Amino acid sequence: MKRAVEKPRFDIFKFTPPGPVAASYIQSEGPIDLILGPWGSGKTVATVFKIARHSSNLFPVCKDGVIHVRCAALRDTYREMAKTALSSWHEFFPKRGPYTAQEPGAYSGGQDRPVKHILEWNTIRQWPEGPKETLVRLEMEFGAIGNENLDSFFKGYEISMGWLNECDLVDESVPGRLYGRTARFPPRVEIMEWEGDRLGWEKDPDSGIDVIRLPRIIMGDYNPPDPANWTYKRHIEEPEKWPGFTFFHQPSGLSPQAENRIGKSRSQYEEEEQAFGGSKHPDAQRNVHGKYAAKKQGTVVYDQFDMFRHRSDQNLDPVRELPFYMGFDAGGTPACAIGQFMPNGQLRGLREIVSLPDTVTGPERFAAAVMEVLLRDFAGMACAGAWGDPSAWYGADKEHGSLAFMETVAQALQVNIQPTASNDIQSRKEAVEWYLKGNIDANTPRSIWDPRLKYTIGGFASQYHLTKQATEGKTDRLEIAKNHYSHIHDAWQYLCYGYRGPRAVRDEAARMGRPTNVVPMRSVQAKTDFDIWNV
Template sequence: MTTRDLQIKRLNSPGPISDAFLQSRAFLKIIIGPVGSAKTITALRALRKVGQKQGGEKDAQGVYRRKARVGVIRETYPNIEKNTLPSWFDIHPEAHGKFTWKAPYTHKLVLILGVDPQTGKPNDVCDFEIEFRAIGDRSVEEACRGWQVCAVMVDEADLQPPDLLAFLSGRVGRGGTDTSKMVDPQIILSLNMPYTDNWVYELAMEGDIKELETPELLELLGDRPLMEVFVQPGGRQPDAENLHNLPKGYYQVQAALNKSRPDYVARMIDNKPVPMRHGQPVNPQFDYQDHVRPLEWDKQSMLIIGMDQGLNAAATFCQRTPEGGLRTLREAVLFSENGTLAKVGGKAFGQFVRYVLNENFPDVHPEYVRVVCDPAAWKAQDNADENMDWVRQVRKALGLWLNKAKSNSPSLRNGAIWQALDERGGYAVDPKCKHLIKGHLGGYRYMKGDMKDGETRGHLRIADTAYTHICDAEQYAALEGDHIITDLRGLPQFDPSKFVVESDFDIFTGA
């Protein structure tokens, strides 16, 4: 084989997010993007890149020869044929090497990585094999059995079973005949933005990787990160990726045709997470990319703890910026072992809030903490034992005074959050507030009202869901701050400099 036998195909870059994803060495890397953003072909390129990095040895002809076996898995073979293989054939046409259409599909290629400048003959090659498997009606364990690969890609990962990742973590890094030559084995996930109750959302957007964070794996990775997530811009954003490879108006036309499907437009076009919709969200202005980011505690500003009382009590830890913006830094929500909200009394809740306070805001001075709670808590009716005062229990366990929130009016409480969301830079929440974020994304929603034609419409009454308590807690905190209530009520702000006292009293003589 010489350079005359080589066919060079150049693949242009979809954009900077895709490029960063392609270069990532993380053991688990995830790319999330809208339809048409080239995330599938980018993930396949990343899979090939891992194969090209594998170690090898010189053969009898002096050619440095590497061996790499990688895999792709998704739910069915028809979906592999329809959606995954076309992207792979854009990289390596079926005629290249040997493609086998017997399940599992395999494609064997010789990748030319280097050429001798004197002879024009390859001096660095990779014997590359990619295998496409479908889970079908089998269990994940059966689908992954016997797989030994240096890297695997899960296409449309949100549609695959949640236990797939655990099985793949034991299969990656075992490809080839000599594992000592293994370089940067990877698991690669490609998908559209998942629903907020999907397992990939919890993994990618909330960073829930506890099951993977074993000491053995972390030691094995060395200087490599365990996980990196790459979220592409929405298709209608100015910095949208892969537009140069799409027809003009590609996303605008899709959005117009799917106007009646706002969830589809949000996920598939604008790349925004949404819940499985059961009613209209109370805070539709909330945007994950705009409003979720790591936040720093300002030790010189008041820390406001907002609480919603009851057996499913919750609390948020907030601050106001000098400009009046609302920042929610942490949340305090207790869950039971089965993942549902835990029912606790005032003493246990107060102790938990104290724990969160000490862990995240060490040495905070009590004068810089203001605790506000649902005014209904002082009625002491929403308790397991009405003879016990919930406020007193929490106050004693927390060690801080509890104040009544400025209002219990839903219009004012919601208005405080809407006001912050509507202002540029007015609202931000830390990614560690996982439960609250899910509430803003639609878990905190209006009740549905049935219509005569069988359809449903948003109802002004807010549904009692698992997210109601945490969102209410944030609202009580959001009412704190200069002019919040007066602004919400449309009243003029008091300006002390313009206050004039008309009196004959002489302050100097006292007469």
């Protein structure tokens, strides 16, 4: 057995985390923990100490009296690895530092090839007889995926945990592949049996024998990329599909809650913001404010949207004692927005119904999809107002009894849908902006949005943007790029403009619908091709 007293003690408790978000990230025990934030917010340093913490506290003592841990740190290229993760690692664990193992080959590699660094230190661990100084032996392996075949790359990996530095730059399958190689070190037969009381037991799928359950952790750090990246999909758009992922999102570098102020000052972030071209520039949004932002050309319309403040951290259910309101966009890919206005004036964005991007949908099928949502989530509640695109009331052949798009939807839903007084895009946009700009009080934003609103939030973040011509100032009109995010945002604009702005209505539209506008307490079945993000 190795003598623990021969090694220095590594006191992880002397480390001060960059901030509360980073502290939660360091303490989290997986399965897959990812931290994102602006440049210089301490993400990489936090990951270094997360590895050290788990090595000292979490992994089991083996029969030789040593805590054996193996961690793989991966990046897209070796040169980028050397500039980022490896550089930060050496700040706390130098090649010839006090924690490097005193044996040949304890540090090897480099120069566009893998690096291996074996470290040893003492920590205090609980043994059956009480607290005891125990040796930790950590094998760090730094590598790069590059253009290698992923199946070949991961074959044979046997690790305790893994680190994906700048994880947005690797293929979206890498976290899962790397996770599949965890819990393979140390071998279970080498672990002290009494560790099973702490870690638990599980049945080995191959032998059917009960074995000690090993921790399985993948961690990663990154600056928020373009929303087209896989990290955005798992963090914002479809978190319910990826329950193993936990995201730790640090505040803006200019926020009063900014992290790592010791390492990077507010004035440095302000200088960077100006160098990028101002707060609205995508690079400033990503690297200064820590927000997802589109790299493609086109100015985001709602730069007031703040993912920290406006996106709810939990699903929002309707307040049944209050009425709800609806906004409709017509056309070949119609959309419906449903929200409530609280007594304090706050808008709560609750549900969205959108057509599939490649589907042209008529008013009957669209109404059926909306009715499914109303009956499921709003049954027995009153609709106090509904508004839509004024142009959707035109074009019907009145002489032969045909109805316009919005009239058909209104009759099918038995809801009074009113045309907004104007279809002016600037007025509609300002109606939504009013709910994004202000606060009810110091801690309450004027609007809050259900995290399941995939297209609404995606549009706010980046995808509801100006056309290239409008961005470059080649037209004096406010021109919006049409995509499958734009239709739901038109619907929210009609809702907010109808609620706040002029409420002139056509007599025919006003007379349509049930007198009380109450959703019936019944069920229907309707087949649709709709993409409904409202579960």
